[in-house]
Amino acid sequence: MSQTDLEIVVDDPTAPEDDSPSVVSTGTIEIVVCLLLLALAITLGYDNWRTGASWDSTGPEPGYFPFYLSVILGGGSLYGLIAALLAHRAASATFVTRAQARRVMAVFVPTLLFCLAMQFLGLYVASFLLIAGFMRLVGKIALWKSLLTAFLFTAIMFVTFDIAFDVIMPKGPLEAALGR
Amino acid sequence: MEALGLLLHGFAVLLTWKTLVLMMVGLVLGIFVGVLPGLGGPNGVAILLPLTFTMDPTSAIVMLSCIYWGALFGGAITSILFNIPGEAWSVATTFDGYPMAQQGRAAEALTAAFTSSFIGSLVAVLLITFLAPMISSFALKFGPPEFFAVYLLTFCSFVGLGREARHKTVISMSLGLLLAGVGMDTVSGQLRMTFGSSELLRGINFLVAVIGLFGISEILLTMEERLALRGHAASISLRVVLGVWKDLPKYWVTLFRSSFIGCWLGITPGGAIAASFMGYNLAKRFSKDPESFGKGRIEGVFAPETAAHASGTSALLPMLALGIPGSGTAAILLGGLMVWGLNPGPLLFVEHKDFVWGLIASMYLGNVVGLVLVLTTVPVFASILRVPFAAVAPMIVVSCAIGAYAIQNAMFDIWLMLGFGVVGYVFKKIGIPLAPFTLALVLGNRAEDAFRLSMIGSGGDLKVFWSNGLVGSITTLAIVLLFWPLIDGLLARVGWTQRAKPAAG
Numbered sequence: 001m002s003q004t005d006l007e008i009v010v011d012d013p014t015a016p017e018d019d020s021p022s023v024v025s026t027g028t029i030e031i032v033v034c035l036l037l038l039a040l041a042i043t044l045g046y047d048n049w050r051t052g053a054s055w056d057s058t059g060p061e062p063g064y065f066p067f068y069l070s071v072i073l074g075g076g077s078l079y080g081l082i083a084a085l086l087a088h089r090a091a092s093a094t095f096v097t098r099a100q101a102r103r104v105m106a107v108f109v110p111t112l113l114f115c116l117a118m119q120f121l122g123l124y125v126a127s128f129l130l131i132a133g134f135m136r137l138v139g140k141i142a143l144w145k146s147l148l149t150a151f152l153f154t155a156i157m158f159v160t161f162d163i164a165f166d167v168i169m170p171k172g173p174l175e176a177a178l179g180r
Numbered sequence: 181m182e183a184l185g186l187l188l189h190g191f192a193v194l195l196t197w198k199t200l201v202l203m204m205v206g207l208v209l210g211i212f213v214g215v216l217p218g219l220g221g222p223n224g225v226a227i228l229l230p231l232t233f234t235m236d237p238t239s240a241i242v243m244l245s246c247i248y249w250g251a252l253f254g255g256a257i258t259s260i261l262f263n264i265p266g267e268a269w270s271v272a273t274t275f276d277g278y279p280m281a282q283q284g285r286a287a288e289a290l291t292a293a294f295t296s297s298f299i300g301s302l303v304a305v306l307l308i309t310f311l312a313p314m315i316s317s318f319a320l321k322f323g324p325p326e327f328f329a330v331y332l333l334t335f336c337s338f339v340g341l342g343r344e345a346r347h348k349t350v351i352s353m354s355l356g357l358l359l360a361g362v363g364m365d366t367v368s369g370q371l372r373m374t375f376g377s378s379e380l381l382r383g384i385n386f387l388v389a390v391i392g393l394f395g396i397s398e399i400l401l402t403m404e405e406r407l408a409l410r411g412h413a414a415s416i417s418l419r420v421v422l423g424v425w426k427d428l429p430k431y432w433v434t435l436f437r438s439s440f441i442g443c444w445l446g447i448t449p450g451g452a453i454a455a456s457f458m459g460y461n462l463a464k465r466f467s468k469d470p471e472s473f474g475k476g477r478i479e480g481v482f483a484p485e486t487a488a489h490a491s492g493t494s495a496l497l498p499m500l501a502l503g504i505p506g507s508g509t510a511a512i513l514l515g516g517l518m519v520w521g522l523n524p525g526p527l528l529f530v531e532h533k534d535f536v537w538g539l540i541a542s543m544y545l546g547n548v549v550g551l552v553l554v555l556t557t558v559p560v561f562a563s564i565l566r567v568p569f570a571a572v573a574p575m576i577v578v579s580c581a582i583g584a585y586a587i588q589n590a591m592f593d594i595w596l597m598l599g600f601g602v603v604g605y606v607f608k609k610i611g612i613p614l615a616p617f618t619l620a621l622v623l624g625n626r627a628e629d630a631f632r633l634s635m636i637g638s639g640g641d642l643k644v645f646w647s648n649g650l651v652g653s654i655t656t657l658a659i660v661l662l663f664w665p666l667i668d669g670l671l672a673r674v675g676w677t678q679r680a681k682p683a684a685g
Contacts, residue, residue, distance in 0.1 A: 009410045012569075014407065016405075029610055030610050033607075037351060040355075044373055047372070047375065051372055059640065060635050060640075061221065062365040062367070063372065063627045064632075066357075066373065069357050071352050073354040073358060075475070076347045076351040080347050083345075095609060095610075100404040104404060107400060111396070114574075114578075115594050118581065119591060130574045130578065131578065133572070135570050139569075139573065149531055159580065166228055167234070169234065169585060
């Protein structure tokens with residue numbers, strides 16, 4: 001019963017450094033997001049106004065409810081924009097540091113590639129590639145471990161969804177060659 | 181005592197091998213989800229929802245709700261052993277749980293956490309058993325104006341009582357309501373906001389959005405942090421369990437207080453996170469020696485865990501009785517109900533008695549089975565954390581993709597999921613809350629229908645929302661809550677002047 005009975009230790013070799021410089025401040029992102037939301041509110045508001053945002057003989061037209069919501073969204077983002085612009089003059093918190101951005105991209109880019117690969121190779125092959133590649137390249141885990149884990153996980157998913165529960169996933173040339 | 185008879189019938193429905201096995205599977209998956217960083221209750225339920233598409237609704241809801249209980253149990257494991265809260269609502273558990281583990285009392289802390297979770301849920305389930313049928317039979321008298329008023333109340337209380345900047349809550353909510361309206365208009369059949377895209381014709385699926393918002397974005401957020409961890413291993417012996425249970429009666433005030441807070445905050449949209457902190461703080465304030473909190477006091481584990489679970493469970497009460505979810509996870513379960521062709525709301529208690537009482541019975545059984553399961557298998561689950569995140573992250577991505585695709589068999593949904601992942605990541609970082617968005621997205625169409633039906637009924641007169649005592653008081657309450665911060669400020673000012681006068685005189 002000592003204080004040193006730590007039994008589970010996991011290290012993170014590629015952890016982001018704490019002193020990494022800031023890429024962009026939270027205030028800037030807030031301004032960008034508010035501008036985007038404002039643009040969205042105007043687009044949707046216009047579309048709903050075109051559909052009809054007033055009353056006809058049967059009651060409110062289809063665009064009525066969403067039109068006023070677009071107005072609320074627009075108002076909210078305009079308020080947010082002004083608030084962010086005013087606060088921007090003061091020192092602003094870091095949205096993301098360079099090291100963090102690198103790590104986030106290390107997940108986001110493979111995920112994007114995975115979604116692309118899925119269109120052509122089917123879900124299972126793409127999953128195998130994603131897991132094996134990610135473990136090997138980002139996690140620096142031994143190649144055989146990465147390949148084995150990826151294979152086992154993909155196989156379990158295939159058995160669970162395709163065979164046991166009949167949930168059909170997109171498939172590619174490999175499944176076709178195997179006759180499934 | 182009609183409820184009791186129906187509940188017994190519910191148990192009879194559940195006690196088959198098939199359901200019990202599903203229950204165990206759900207619990208194990210749920211604990212898994214709760215322990216892993218980057219996955220939590222809402223996304224776990226959302227990702228695993230496709231598994232249940234081919235089941236009958238009762239088995240499906242039993243499995244899903246067990247995933248939810250499992251996630252609630254699992255959050256405590258990492259908080260105590262690793263000082264890493266697996267869920268936001270277990271942050272308060274780390275205050276005293278981790279110091280206890282450092283003192284070699286990990287087993288005791290874990291037993292305390294699981295037991296109090298169980299007690300919290302039990303109190304909330306008892307409340308649901310007796311209150312939900314009453315509320316729903318009352319709500320059967322509701323017409324469209326009453327329903328719209330209740331929806332309005334839900335939305336307004338989020339804006340008025342939320343802790344985030346108010347304009348951010350408004351943005352999040354109006355965006356959710358807008359996106360819910362994309363696609364075919366349910367009343368007139370006209371297309372809205374599709375911009376000629378055939379993919380948008382189907383509308384934006386709620387579950388796809390949730391998987392992106394919570395699953396994908398959580399992975400991105402988790403990667404930003406240092407993922408190294410060191411923790412204590414623990415196995416729980418029967419002697420420790422009995423020892424903690426023997427002391428339970430001493431803490432009945434804490435347990436009772438936390439259960440009450442949890443139930444209250446669960447029904448109103450305050451949520452488990454607020455409940456756990458409030459439970460902890462109140463236990464500390466009412467304690468004889470508040471100094472000893474934070475240094476490994478068992479009450480510091482009892483208080484937040486009881487409150488978090490009572491709140492997490494009672495969030496299902498408004499969902500069952502009125503069709504309005506009290507939490508993000510409840511919102512996803514509600515999405516599930518619609519997928520299985522059930523219409524949530526008061527009619528559920530009349531039209532699908534088997535389903536409702538099966539669900540309520542599964543809350544009792546799931547919690548008992550869950551308690552036994554976590555107490556016996558803690559070492560196994562703690563060692564899951566040995567698996568490096570580089571292996572877990574891509575697996576979660578794959579699970580998210582499977583979940584998103586399976587809902588409508590549409591490749592477009594994969595891209596939508598990815599988009600919502602980015603949106604969720606950015607929103608979380610700039611403090612736009614996601615819970616109002618989720619709620620708005622799932623309730624959007626129903627709220628709009630209720631509004632339009634009441635408008636058609638009244639010929640476009642907004643006075644219909646004050647046409648009788650019931651709907652009038654709900655609407656007024658909603659507006660009071662919306663402007664609560666202003667009213668609160670005014671009241672404080674009046675109070676201040678009243679107190680200042682005698683001082684001046």
